[in-house]
């Protein structure tokens with residue numbers, strides 16, 4: 001319940017005030033000040049406050065995914081490579097799933113373009129004898145090449161393209 005009192009924030013007297021949490025203490029504030037400061041009434045569960053703070057927190061490290069991965073990345077046409085290799089081996093999606101000890105949905109989603117997890121990528125590569133991880137493009141490789149000590153030339157790069 002609101003009580004009449006003095007607002008500790010704006011100094012207004014004889015106004016309806018309520019106790020509001022502010023840091024580790026509470027302040028007596030009039031309704032205008034509490035609205036202005038958007039203070040959370042004590043009754044609200046702390047979990048809700050935390051969720052709201054998290055949503056408002058600025059996102060850090062939002063670099064493009066390409067920059068975060070290693071020098072190799074999943075081939076952009078990995079789904080085609082998988083289905084092509086599977087058909088070359090005359091395997092149905094179910095048969096391939098069985099060989100990989102995965103569910104058929106894993107095969108289906110990979111062939112429809114959904115990125116498989118790393119262990120699944122390795123299984124595809126091993127069982128289908130294909131490569132799904134490819135070197136990055138020249139533009140991106142340039143950032144990692146100097147530290148590698150391999151002295152990779154553009155000739156090497158295009159040779160690697162196969």
Ligand SMILES: [Zn+2]
Nearest residue numbers: 007010030033
């Ligand atoms: Zn006030």
